[in-house]
Amino acid sequence: MDSETRNAFFRFFxxxxxxxxxxxxxxxxxxxxxxTLPHFSVVNHLIRVKDGQTPLALARAFQVPKTTMTHTLxxxxxxxxxEMRPNPDDGRSKTVWLTETGRQFREDAIKSIxxxxxxLSQTVPKEKIEALVPALTEIRTYLDKARD
Amino acid sequence: MDSETRNAFFRFFxxxxxxxxxxxxxxxxxxxxxxTLPHFSVVNHLIRVKDGQTPLALARAFQVPKTTMTHTLxxxxxxxxxEMRPNPDDGRSKTVWLTETGRQFREDAIKSIxxxxxxLSQTVPKEKIEALVPALTEIRTYLDKARD
DNA sequence: TTGATTTAGTGCGACATCGTACTATTTAAT
DNA sequence: ATTAAATAGTACGATGTCGCACTAAATCAA
Numbered sequence: 001m002d003s004e005t006r007n008a009f010f011r012f013f014x015x016x017x018x019x020x021x022x023x024x025x026x027x028x029x030x031x032x033x034x035x036t037l038p039h040f041s042v043v044n045h046l047i048r049v050k051d052g053q054t055p056l057a058l059a060r061a062f063q064v065p066k067t068t069m070t071h072t073l074x075x076x077x078x079x080x081x082x083e084m085r086p087n088p089d090d091g092r093s094k095t096v097w098l099t100e101t102g103r104q105f106r107e108d109a110i111k112s113i114x115x116x117x118x119x120l121s122q123t124v125p126k127e128k129i130e131a132l133v134p135a136l137t138e139i140r141t142y143l144d145k146a147r148d
Numbered sequence: 149m150d151s152e153t154r155n156a157f158f159r160f161f162x163x164x165x166x167x168x169x170x171x172x173x174x175x176x177x178x179x180x181x182x183x184t185l186p187h188f189s190v191v192n193h194l195i196r197v198k199d200g201q202t203p204l205a206l207a208r209a210f211q212v213p214k215t216t217m218t219h220t221l222x223x224x225x226x227x228x229x230x231e232m233r234p235n236p237d238d239g240r241s242k243t244v245w246l247t248e249t250g251r252q253f254r255e256d257a258i259k260s261i262x263x264x265x266x267x268l269s270q271t272v273p274k275e276k277i278e279a280l281v282p283a284l285t286e287i288r289t290y291l292d293k294a295r296d
Numbered sequence: 297t298t299g300a301t302t303t304a305g306t307g308c309g310a311c312a313t314c315g316t317a318c319t320a321t322t323t324a325a326t
Numbered sequence: 327a328t329t330a331a332a333t334a335g336t337a338c339g340a341t342g343t344c345g346c347a348c349t350a351a352a353t354c355a356a
Contacts, residue, residue, distance in 0.1 A: 001262045005274045007196075009265050012277045013171045014189070015284040018211050020168035022291040023161045036342075041162070048155075056304060063166050065344050070306060072342090092304040092351045114149045116294075117157050123290050126153045128283060129160045135272070135280055136163040142271050143170040146264075184312075204334060213314050218336060220312090240321045240334040 030112040035079070035105075038062070038072045043081055043098065043106045051098045054087060058096065063144065081105050178260040183227070183253075186210070186220045191229055191246065191254045199246045202235060206244065211292065229253050 024037045031040060042058060049061075059069035073096060076082045081102030087093035121129075172185045179188060190206060197209075207217035221244060224230045229250030235241035269277075 001266050005269060006258070006262065006265060008274050008278050008281070009268070010192070012281055012284070013167075015281060015288050016164055016171065017168045017185075019161075019284060019288050019291060020165045021211060022288065022295065023164065026291060026295060034341095037165075038342085044158070054304075063169060066305070067307090067345075068343055071344090074306095087304090090304075090352070092349095094305075110154070114154065117154060118149050119294070120157070120287075120290060121153060124283075124287055126156050130156050132280060132283055133156070133160055133163060135276060136160070136167060139268075139272055140163050140167050140170065142268060143167060143174060146267070147170065147174060182311095186312085202334075214335070215315075215337090216313055219314090222336095235334090238322070238334075240319095242335075 026116060027113060030116070031109055032105075035075070036072075038064075038068075039075055039079075039081070040106070040109055042069075042072055042076060043102050046082070046096065046098050047103065047106055051082075052095045054090075054093050054095055056093070076102070079105070174264060175261060178264070179257055180253075183223070184220075186212075186216075187223055187227075187229070188254070188257055190217075190220055190224065191250050194230070194244065194246050195251065195254060199230075200243045202238075202241050202243055204241070224250070227253070 027037050027040065028035075041062065045058070045061060046053070053061075055069050055073055056066055058073075059066040062069070064072075073082065073084075077084065079101070080099055082096050083099055084094045085097060087095050175185050175188065176183075189210065193206070193209060194201070201209075203217050203221055204214055206221075207214045210217070212220075221230065221232075225232065227249070228247055230244050231247055232242045233245060235243050
């Protein structure tokens with residue numbers, strides 16, 4: 001493997017890592033103290049997709065270990081953003097449901113974040129972002145499969 | 149802001165976050181136990197750019213708080229991969245220098261990782277990666293400036 | 297049916313990250 | 327020259343992340 005190819009991939013993953021870090025911090029400064037990107041992401045996911053999913057399904061959707069999802073959900077429970085109900089199909093399992101407070105949290109968060117996205121879109125228009133996503137999805141899918 | 153635009157950016161940052169996570173895990177499984185992506189990245193940076201830089205310069209290069217860089221460097225010191233020397237230009241400061249052990253660590257790590265990159269490049273060729281980097285750099289630069 | 301294996305979720309411990317506060321030194325202001 | 331402000335680095339504490347081990351329930355095998 002030539003070092004030029006290697007460096008291309010290194011540069012790519014380095015930019016990815018820094019963007020992940022900066023965007024996360026940028027989002028979290030807009031959230032009420034004690035709430036993090038995973039909190040917002042999970043609530044957002046429950047709205048965009050559907051609630052009533054199991055913790056394990058959420059862990060898989062976000063590619064995190066299930067212990068991490070347990071921790072994230074415990075924070076959402078403390079804030080009253082979700083509630084757990086037994087899974088009628090599986091006694092080991094639970095289902096995660098949004099509360100009205102949780103929906104409101106998402107509404108408020110989006111109101112706080114929208115101006116930032118709007119500002120970013122002045123420099124990097126939506127179309128440019130949309131053009132990037134398919135390649136990123138391809139890479140993400142590859143990495144997901146590659147981890148055995 | 150219409151929700152379509154918002155969702156485009158959300159999807160983008162979501163993919164970014166997952167790729168960062170998966171690629172980090174993939175790399176770290178190739179490193180000796182106890183060593184992390186930041187350890188490798190810093191050593192790699194010291195070789196690609198130059199050693200003798202200050203901890204603060206490294207913190208800025210990786211967009212992490214200086215306390216985080218202190219912690220990363222302490223790990224590199226423990227492993228004997230770098231050594232610290234006083235900064236002749238500034239008595240408050242230090243400079244970070246690679247050791248032979250550190251260079252060897254980087255060599256070995258690259259040998260371990262190269263096959264993975266090679267496999268990835270079969271699915272996502274170098275050219276495709278290189279085409280993505282400028283846009284990512286633009287976004288990273290924007291986010292960096294935007295954090296006041 | 298019974299026992300073995302797999303799976304969902306959690307408690308716990310290890311460690312990475314990062315904000316706050318502190319020391320030592322440098323730079324700026326007068 | 328003296329003092330105030332800014333800067334480099336670190337110690338410490340809080341918290342997020344995740345591997346390991348465990349319990350309870352489901353699935354599979356005979």
